[in-house]
Amino acid sequence: MIETRKVVLHFPQMAVDRPIVCDLALHFGLSFNILRASISPHHEGLMVMEIIGESEKNEEGLQYLRERGVEIQPLSQDIKKVEEKCIHCGTCVGVCSTEALFMERPSFKVRYDEGKCxxxxxCVLACPTHAMEALF
Ligand code: SF4
Ligand code: SF4
Structure with a gap:
């Protein structure tokens, strides 16, 4: 059965320069859409992608990535910021690689741009007041 999986891939520094995602098509016949990609200042990579293929092949392809040091998480449907719980401490700004969370100046309030998330x-793991929520 053909299925689509949305996943977040975390690439360690050593895997960023290798075309291992292309191997999903070459070795497993999978199609994929890259929805977002970024490389941190420490050269670790983050990629959000949709993988489309036979469910068995999808799992084999993901296992292939895991064996090469890639961490894989299912993609949450949505990330929400609960304004009433936010104390604008800025912790989440430091972990957000896409600048979806940013400090507004001169108010020093933390704002959330959902389109960049x-x-x-x-941020869900980092927030001390649980103001950032992942909805499935
Ligand atoms: S870590 Fe939580 S409380 Fe702090 S600014 Fe971000 S959302 Fe607000
Ligand atoms: S807002 Fe949170 S979930 Fe979205 S990209 Fe930034 S850290 Fe990740």
Missing amino acids: IACEL
């Missing part, structure tokens, strides 16, 4: 959930 790749649903990596790092």
Whole structure:
């Protein structure tokens, strides 16, 4: 059965320069759409993608990536910021690689631009007041 999976891939530094995502098509016959990609200042990579193929081949392809050091998370449907819980401490700004969370000047309020979010959930883990929520 053909299925589509949305996943977040975290590439370690050593894997960023290697075309291992292309191997999904070459070795497993999978199609993919890259929805968002970024490389951190420390050269770790983050990619949000849709993988389309036979469910068995999807799993084999993801296992192939795991064996090469790539961490894989399912993509949350949505990330929400609960304004009433936010104390504008800025912790989430430091972990957000896409600048979806940013400090507004001169108010020093933390704002959320949903359009830039790749649903990596790092802010959900980092927020001390649980103001960032992942909705499935
Ligand atoms: S970490 Fe949480 S409380 Fe702090 S600014 Fe971000 S959303 Fe607000
Ligand atoms: S989930 Fe949070 S840390 Fe990740 S991109 Fe979205 S706002 Fe930024």
